[in-house]
Amino acid sequence: MAILINEEKKLFTLNTKNTTYQMKVIDYGYLAHLYYGKKMDGDMSYVITHYDRGFSGNPYEAQEHREFSLDNIPLEYSCYGNGDFRTPAFNIKDIEGIHGCDLRYVSYEVMDSKYSLKGLPAAYTNDGEKGETLKIVLQDPQVGVEVDLLYGIIEDKDLITRSAIIRNISDADIFVAKASSVSLDFVTGDYDLIHFHGRHAMERMYEREAINHGVKKIGSTRGTSSHQHSPFVVIAGKDANEDAGDCYGISLLYSGSFNCEVEKDQTDQVRLNMGVQDEMFEYVLYPESEFVAPEVVMVYSPDGFADMSHKMHDVVRYNICRGEYKTKRRPILINSWEAVYFDFNGDDIVNIAKQASELGVEMLVLDDGWFGVRNDDKSGLGDWFVNEDKMGGPMADVVKRVKDLGMKFGIWIEPEMVSEKSNLFKEHPDYAFVIPGRKPVMGRSQLNLDFSRKEVVNCIFDQMTAVLDKIDVDYIKMDMNRSILNVYSMTEGIQNNGTILYKYVLGVYDFMERLQARYPKMFIEGCSGGGGRFDAGMMYYTPQIWCSDDTDAICRLDIQYGTSFGYPISVVGSHVSAVPNHQTGRTTPFNTRAVVAMAGSFGYELDLNKVSDEEKEEVKAQVENYKKYWDLLHNGLYYRLTDADKSKGVAAWSFVARDKSETLVNIVTVESFCNAPVPFVRVKGLDVDATYVDEETGAEYSGQGLDQIGLPVPLKFGEYNAYQIHLVRK
Ligand code: GLA
Numbered sequence: 105m106a107i108l109i110n111e112e113k114k115l116f117t118l119n120t121k122n123t124t125y126q127m128k129v130i131d132y133g134y135l136a137h138l139y140y141g142k143k144m145d146g147d148m149s150y151v152i153t154h155y156d157r158g159f160s161g162n163p164y165e166a167q168e169h170r171e172f173s174l175d176n177i178p179l180e181y182s183c184y185g186n187g188d189f190r191t192p193a194f195n196i197k198d199i200e201g202i203h204g205c206d207l208r209y210v211s212y213e214v215m216d217s218k219y220s221l222k223g224l225p226a227a228y229t230n231d232g233e234k235g236e237t238l239k240i241v242l243q244d245p246q247v248g249v250e251v252d253l254l255y256g257i258i259e260d261k262d263l264i265t266r267s268a269i270i271r272n273i274s275d276a277d278i279f280v281a282k283a284s285s286v287s288l289d290f291v292t293g294d295y296d297l298i299h300f301h302g303r304h305a306m307e308r309m310y311e312r313e314a315i316n317h318g319v320k321k322i323g324s325t326r327g328t329s330s331h332q333h334s335p336f337v338v339i340a341g342k343d344a345n346e347d348a349g350d351c352y353g354i355s356l357l358y359s360g361s362f363n364c365e366v367e368k369d370q371t372d373q374v375r376l377n378m379g380v381q382d383e384m385f386e387y388v389l390y391p392e393s394e395f396v397a398p399e400v401v402m403v404y405s406p407d408g409f410a411d412m413s414h415k416m417h418d419v420v421r422y423n424i425c426r427g428e429y430k431t432k433r434r435p436i437l438i439n440s441w442e443a444v445y446f447d448f449n450g451d452d453i454v455n456i457a458k459q460a461s462e463l464g465v466e467m468l469v470l471d472d473g474w475f476g477v478r479n480d481d482k483s484g485l486g487d488w489f490v491n492e493d494k495m496g497g498p499m500a501d502v503v504k505r506v507k508d509l510g511m512k513f514g515i516w517i518e519p520e521m522v523s524e525k526s527n528l529f530k531e532h533p534d535y536a537f538v539i540p541g542r543k544p545v546m547g548r549s550q551l552n553l554d555f556s557r558k559e560v561v562n563c564i565f566d567q568m569t570a571v572l573d574k575i576d577v578d579y580i581k582m583d584m585n586r587s588i589l590n591v592y593s594m595t596e597g598i599q600n601n602g603t604i605l606y607k608y609v610l611g612v613y614d615f616m617e618r619l620q621a622r623y624p625k626m627f628i629e630g631c632s633g634g635g636g637r638f639d640a641g642m643m644y645y646t647p648q649i650w651c652s653d654d655t656d657a658i659c660r661l662d663i664q665y666g667t668s669f670g671y672p673i674s675v676v677g678s679h680v681s682a683v684p685n686h687q688t689g690r691t692t693p694f695n696t697r698a699v700v701a702m703a704g705s706f707g708y709e710l711d712l713n714k715v716s717d718e719e720k721e722e723v724k725a726q727v728e729n730y731k732k733y734w735d736l737l738h739n740g741l742y743y744r745l746t747d748a749d750k751s752k753g754v755a756a757w758s759f760v761a762r763d764k765s766e767t768l769v770n771i772v773t774v775e776s777f778c779n780a781p782v783p784f785v786r787v788k789g790l791d792v793d794a795t796y797v798d799e800e801t802g803a804e805y806s807g808q809g810l811d812q813i814g815l816p817v818p819l820k821f822g823e824y825n826a827y828q829i830h831l832v833r834k
Contacts (some may be wrong), residue, residue, distance in 0.1 A: 133208035161187025178289035193287035225644030248274020272389035284379035298338035308666035327588025336670030357641035358398035360609035385602025417672035425647035435467035437707035450496035464727035467512035486528030488567035514579030547586030555611030655681035678704030696826035752783035786814035
């Protein structure tokens with residue numbers, strides 16, 4: 105049993121293979137958090153200390169016991185209004201506008217499997233895996249609210265998940281003003297927060313900072329998880345690094361606006377809350393209705409970031425991603441976007457496919473521009489019928505010609521949008537988010553469709569399936585190209601941003617669930633202007649996401665470095681594109697672009713007419729190389745071998761077989777110097793007692809030497825050289 109309950113002490117212990125999480129019902133029925141860390145057996149109740157601290161509130165029942173205050177006690181699900189003045193996990197407003205409540209323990213229930221959440225993504229168990237659930241019910245009968253705290257455990261994965269279901273048990277409406285999915289209190293220690301900020305075409309930049317007094321908040325109010333912040337964070341001990349130290353990886357399975365805050369309080373305790381956006385959020389709960397907070401998945405490692413990432417990668421890859429291509433090698437693709445943008449016809453597409461197929465590429469992806477009137481990004485969204493004039497006939501003909509070349513076929517869609525210049529907007533202006541009487545704020549000349557409304561989702565679904573039903577489609581790239589604003593739903597009821605945006609996300613999830621059910625063998629790659637909706641929630645529906653609109657290999661080093669902390673290689677869509685790069689103007693060697701793109705799900709995105717014969721030969725070799733190493737890349741363990749600052753002028757990473765029998769070391773030089781010192785890259789995760797042989801040169805290396813000193817990086821003339829070194833155990 106992973107869940108241990110001491111009825112007498114009201115002590116709840118969750119055990120995974122290597123970690124323990126503990127909580128307890130304390131005086132007056134409050135649920136305190138005691139411990140999350142290395143596996144242990146014991147009662148951690150002693151971590152709760154009581155001192156009278158001025159201006160900290162006391163529960164009424166405590167009377168003269170002023171040393172009892174929730175302001176100082178580590179809690180499982182803190183709420184505003186009962187004496188805890190730290191940032192609350194939960195807040196309620198009643199019909200009179202009074203904020204706050206006082207949640208107390210009511211009961212618990214243990215279930216023999218991992219829970220799932222209706223309409224929302226959640227980690228699941230695979231055959232042969234054991235999952236368990238603990239539900240703890242808290243209640244405030246005066247306000248009339250009940251909260252089910254859900255704890256899921258997948259023991260072998262060291263995974264603990266959390267979610268909360270909020271229920272109105274009164275006979276009046278109440279408003280959920282904040283409902284975090286997780287709240288995690290740390291009584292001791294100094295911690296750092298590692299988070300991943302960014303912008304369009306430069307997502308998930310690593311940043312590490314001390315958790316200082318006050319509240320640090322990251323998140324999104326854009327309706328998507330966003331390019332600007334990732335809903336994955338690490339709480340790290342001060343001395344934690346790649347190889348050692350305490351760290352907690354915490355990932356929110358939600359693709360909409362979110363909130364993550366960490367606070368160091370007056371007595372130096374630390375709290376983390378994470379969940380749906382709370383700004384402008386007032387979710388109305390009618391009597392007996394419920395609000396489901398999205399799931400958070402958490403792993404802890406005492407052994408540093410590499411081990412933490414390995415655990416998180418396995419959870420995402422095996423317990424969150426789904427579908428036919430969950431663990432299968434995905435076809436090596438060529439995407440039409442950076443090759444031809446909007447400027448193509450059916451013959452051009454077939455021609456791209458023909459050239460690519462001769463080089464071993466396996467799938468053609470027809471990107472934006474095939475539907476409605478869409479020759480630039482100013483019109484056509486919402487009109488999901490094939491532009492047969494442009495394509496030179498029915499889409500089925502183009503698909504057949506591509507398939508006759510032995511290639512698979514994929515197509516781009518952007519279901520959540522409408523252009524003002526479209527038939528859909530003319531016929532159903534109310535389907536778009538526009539506030540009556542106000543001019544909408546535009547983004548990429550388009551408006552968001554109101555996916556919180558079933559009829560809007562149905563309208564787009566029906567249009568798209570009418571196209572897809574007629575063709576044999578293997579893949580879809582599902583895009584989303586603006587932040588959400590002008591939020592107003594032409595439906596009855598509450599209109600605040602948070603409520604509608606939450607329902608919007610459920611609408612998007614429903615759309616993808618139905619699409620996947622209709623075409624079970626097809627696989628969907630997510631995209632939002634690259635990685636603007638790159639989150640573990642989306643990965644439940646799309647096991648691969650276009651990582652960034654920036655295909656520059658050197659920028660990708662940073663983007664993929666940051667991404668790798670919380671997300672596995674298999675979900676990272678990564679392509680070789682042309683030089684000078686279309687986003688940065690930088691020129692990098694062809695080989696470097698391929699080495700970088702191989703740290704992901706590999707493909708091409710360039711005009712093969714402009715590629716030299718020599719480079720075409722390189723493409724053939726790269727394709728073979730990717731196929732050769734794919735198993736190691738996607739099923740092996742990923743190690744970051746250099747830090748974010750690339751202090752030695754190189755970026756390096758490796759893939760190591762789980763039995764340590766081989767590794768593929770990847771190195772890119774990012775700075776060139778004359779007469780430079782030789783940088784050494786330490787190679788991690790190998791058998792230190794073994795000898796490894798470089799498959800290409802036959803050179804032999806001691807495992808210990810590779811671990812302690814590392815591999816010397818060749819000093820080669822020129823910029824941005826890349827090396828792939830395959831070492832095999834002798
Ligand atoms: C977004 C995507 C690109 C491409 C364009 C098409 O920017 O990230 O890859 O699909 O849209 O309009």
